[in-house]
Amino acid sequence: MSVTVQREAFDPTEEYQRLLAVCPGAALVTFTGYVRDIDEQADVAALELEHYPGMTERVLADIGAQAELQFGLQAWRVVHRYGRMAVSDPIVWVGTLAPHRGAAFDGCHFMMDALKTDAPFWKKTYRLDGSSDWVSAKSEDDLQRQRWRNTRT
Amino acid sequence: MDAANGVTVKFFSLLREALDCEERIVALTPDVTTVRALRQQLIAEGGPEWEETLTQPRILIAVNQVVVTADHRLTKGDEVAFFPPMTGG
Numbered sequence: 405m406s407v408t409v410q411r412e413a414f415d416p417t418e419e420y421q422r423l424l425a426v427c428p429g430a431a432l433v434t435f436t437g438y439v440r441d442i443d444e445q446a447d448v449a450a451l452e453l454e455h456y457p458g459m460t461e462r463v464l465a466d467i468g469a470q471a472e473l474q475f476g477l478q479a480w481r482v483v484h485r486y487g488r489m490a491v492s493d494p495i496v497w498v499g500t501l502a503p504h505r506g507a508a509f510d511g512c513h514f515m516m517d518a519l520k521t522d523a524p525f526w527k528k529t530y531r532l533d534g535s536s537d538w539v540s541a542k543s544e545d546d547l548q549r550q551r552w553r554n555t556r557t
Numbered sequence: 558m559d560a561a562n563g564v565t566v567k568f569f570s571l572l573r574e575a576l577d578c579e580e581r582i583v584a585l586t587p588d589v590t591t592v593r594a595l596r597q598q599l600i601a602e603g604g605p606e607w608e609e610t611l612t613q614p615r616i617l618i619a620v621n622q623v624v625v626t627a628d629h630r631l632t633k634g635d636e637v638a639f640f641p642p643m644t645g646g
Binding site for chain 1: 567569570571615619622623638640641642643644645646
């Protein structure tokens with residue numbers, strides 16, 4: 405239904421209201437991801453998120469379209485930030501609307517898992533001690549993604 | 558060399574930093590027809606640092622913004638991107 409990739413901060417509450425207004429379905433599930441305050445090494449001061457403009461929007465739209473088809477969603481929306489952000493800022497928001505809770509939960513869960521491994525974003529953490537590092541991809545994320553491929557109907 | 562007669566190659570994240578290169582144009586010659594051959598060409602032109610960076614395991618390659626395998630055949634005007642596994646969300 406809709407994808408927004410933006411540098412600016414967003415308000416999850418506003419996103420919730422907006423999605424509900426588009427299509428007042430029977431079940432609405434949302435997920436909000438926030439910048440963590442710690443990583444594997446030390447306390448995090450800030451996060452920089454690089455992306456591939458164009459491909460990012462395309463991949464997120466494909467993931468949403470697949471979720472819509474696979475789980476019978478009535479509506480969905482993804483908001484993802486890029487650029488520099490502070491600890492506890494919202495980074496990502498996914499909302500799914502469906503006639504029943506199972507489809508809304510599964511659709512939202514699938515979209516988040518697919519987004520983690522398929523959407524071209526790369527995180528770099530800046531720590532309080534001044535060091536910075538690119539975040540490594542986690543094998544758990546690949547396993548989570550694979551789970552949906554195995555159960556694909 | 559202009560982009561219409563070759564391919565535009567983009568690098569992201571730690572590859573962009575390691576190579577100190579965001580984007581470059583590479584000519585398509587009879588020897589450079591696949592993504593694998595393009596990588597060899599980049600290494601031949603760039604030297605040891607490029608070899609070390611572009612032969613790391615788990616590098617992903619996209620052509621026209623879709624992830625492909627090394628056998629993917631290239632066409633003039635293609636946009637090719639090299640990047641590490643994604644870490645968004």
